[in-house]
Amino acid sequence: MSQQNELLQRAHARAEAQNLPYSGALTPDEAHALLSSLPNARLIDVRTQAEWQFVGAPEQAIKVEWKSWPGMVPNPHFLEQLKHQTDAEQPLFFLCRTGARSHEAAALAAANGYSECYNVLEGFEGDRDAAGHRGQTNGWKGRGLPWSQG
Numbered sequence: 001m002s003q004q005n006e007l008l009q010r011a012h013a014r015a016e017a018q019n020l021p022y023s024g025a026l027t028p029d030e031a032h033a034l035l036s037s038l039p040n041a042r043l044i045d046v047r048t049q050a051e052w053q054f055v056g057a058p059e060q061a062i063k064v065e066w067k068s069w070p071g072m073v074p075n076p077h078f079l080e081q082l083k084h085q086t087d088a089e090q091p092l093f094f095l096c097r098t099g100a101r102s103h104e105a106a107a108l109a110a111a112n113g114y115s116e117c118y119n120v121l122e123g124f125e126g127d128r129d130a131a132g133h134r135g136q137t138n139g140w141k142g143r144g145l146p147w148s149q150g
Contacts (some may be wrong), residue, residue, distance in 0.1 A: 003033065003037070004033075004034065004037045004038065007026070007030045007033060007034055008024065008034070010024075010026075010030065011023065011024025011025055011026045011030065011118055012024045020103075020107075020119070021107045021110055021111065022106040022107055022109070022110040022117035022118065022119065023091075023110070023115075023116050023117050023118055024118045024119075025118065025119045025120075025121050026093060026118050026119070026120055026121065027120075027121055027122065028120055028121070028122055028138075028139060028140045028143050028145055029143055029145070031043065031093045031095070031118070031120045031140075032140075032145045032146075034091070034093070035060060035093065038091055040087075040090050040091065041090065041091040041092075041093065042062055042085075042086055042090055042091070042092050042093070043058055043060055043061045043062065043093045043095060043120075044061070044062050044064055044082065044086070044092050044093065044094050044095065044102075044105070045057050045058060045061035045062065045063050045064070045095050045096075045124070046064060046065065046066035046078075046094055046095065046096050046101050046102050046105045047063075047065070047066075047095075047096050047097055047101070047124065048065055048067065048068055048069040048072075049063075049065060049068070049069070050069045051069070051097065051124075053150060054149075055097075055124070055125065055135075055149070056124075056141065056147045056148060056149035056150075057124070057147060057148065057149075058095065058124070058140055058145065058146065058147050059146045059147060059148055060146075061095065062085050062086065064078060064081045064082050064085065064105075065078070066078060066096065066101045066102075066104065066105045067101065078105070078108070079108065079109070079112055082109060082114075086114075088113050088114050088115060089115055089116070090116065091116040091118065092106070092109060092114060092116060092117050092118065093118045093119075093120050094106040094109070094117065094118065094119055094120060095120040095123060095124055095140065096123050096124065097123045097124055097125045097134070098122065098123040098125060098126065098127070098134075098139070099119060099120065099121050099122060099123045100123075102119050102120060102123065103119045106118065106119045120140070122138045122139040122140070122142075122143075123139050123140070124139055124140045124141055124147075125139045125140075125141055125142070126138035126139025126140075126141070126142045127139070
């Protein structure tokens with residue numbers, strides 16, 4: 001079995017075990033590996049513009065806000081914006097700060113005809129460390145995966 005198939009099977013098993021409404025759940029390392037090996041896969045960063053600017057973002061991410069700051073107002077154009085930048089048959093890996101908003105976005109996309117939706121567990125910043133800071137313990141940033149700021 002190829003590494004690609006093994007990673008996807010793990011993601012599918014997590015989805016089944018947790019009864020998720022989308023294809024699977026990936027760790028940041030798994031998502032990064034699959035983005036490198038699946039040329040049609042896309043990373044969808046659903047955080048806010050403020051987060052992208054001030055905290056940073058994965059270099060290859062397509063940015064579509066799930067909610068807008070300030071106020072965390074839901075983006076009424078989310079599906080329309082996603083449709084303009086992706087194809088419904090592409091593997092889509094949804095990412096937010098810690099995994100909650102991306103879970104919601106992946107569920108909505110799956111319910112609207114996107115066939116391969118995955119949530120990236122831990123998100124971009126991950127859990128807080130002992131000092132209360134994110135981006136050190138786990139998540140895309142904490143695992144040292146490629147990202148840039150500004």
